Amino acid sequence: MLKANYHTHTYRCRHATGTEREYIETAIAAGMTTLGFSDHCPQLFPGDYYSDYRMYPDQTEDYVNTLLSLREEYKDRIEIRIGYETEYYPEIFDAFLQFVGQYPCDYLILGQHFLDNETTRRYSGRKNEDENYLADYVNQVSEAMRTGRFTYIAHPELQNYVGDPAVYRREYTRLIRCAMETGTPLEINLLGIRGNRHYPNEAFWALAGELGADVVIGCDAHEACCVCDIPAYEKAMALVQRYSLRLVQPVLKAPF
Secondary structure, eight states, rough: OOOOOOOOOGGGGGGGOHHHHHHHHHHHHOOOEEEEEEEEOOOOOOOOOOOSSSOOGGGHHHHHHHHHHHHHTTTOOOOEEEEEEEEEEEEGGHHHHHHHSSOOOOOOOOOOBBBGGGGOOOOOOOOOOOOOHHHHHHHHHHHHHHHTTOEESSSSOOOOOOSSSHHHHHHHHHHHHHHHHHHHOOOEEEEHHTTTTTTOHHHHHHHHHHOOOOOEEEHHHHHSGGGGGGGHHHHHHHHHTTTEEOOOOOOOOOOO
16 A cells, blocks of 8 residues: 555545544554645635635634644654645635745645636536647646646546547647656546546556656545555556556655
């Protein structure tokens, strides 16, 4: 099983369950040496809009303080890291960095669930045959990687393009090459495996193997038992072997 996982959520995002302690104890029992929490980040949206799947800004202090306390309590048993999974919304990204920069933060994971700004509701995972939609996703994720703020890209093939395979290859080649140029690993997402989602996508990982991109595995745990998801992990490792993927350990990038 994994020795380190950096993709772990908490109840604050309103679609995960269990306490931080339960996740930590599960990780220790599984033999992990490092557990990173990366709950869906707070965002400072203009107006009265707010997302229904991320923590609220006023929960951030409790999130960080809880993990700092547990980090100290478990320091002799496991390393605890504090981060966020966040989208890259250019118009409010600086405000986001300024806000979360008030608190200790070890890393950011990019999970681009929406394009443009979330208020437009252009969901990245919508099944589509629109090559412009795919290109927009690749452009936004690539711009995010070039900021140098992100440790890795979660479920990079979330954009669910089902049109021309040549377009798929062209656009995702751009994304993978940008990841390689910026030193940003790509995540094989275990939630996608256990949830039978449209990712991991075989075509994407075949291309990543061909191009030689760095790859990590992330549990994307929304409940404690998923920190040790052996069946999904074994399927991810089969993917690594099938396409000769370059599996690496993430090197955390402090975002500030």
